[in-house]
Amino acid sequence: MESMFILVPISIILAFIIGWFFWWSGKNGQFDDLEGPAHRILMDDDSTDKLLDKNQNDKDKPQ
Template sequence: MESMFILVPISIILAFCIGYFFWWSGKSGQFDDLEGPAYRILMDDDSTDKLLDKDKDEADEHQKR
């Protein structure tokens, strides 16, 4: 029974902290774009392919010398 005097206030404080951080994340825009990061992973970045092709061409020219 004595532990209830400690655990109940701790759980209430924890619940308020969780509620505050949830409210803060909503106000700061954390939930504005939920699908964007998932699609960004799937998008191809052609600039890295061009760099790899350029390096391959330079290596081929170096071998020809």
């Protein structure tokens, strides 16, 4: 029973801390764009392929 006097206040304090971090992250824009990162993964980025081709062509040239 004595452990309840320690665990209950600690759990209440922990719940308030978690709630404050959730509120803070929402206020600072963490949840503004939930779909953008998922769409960026699907977009093809051909610029790296062009760089690789250019570097390969540079290696093939006689100096």
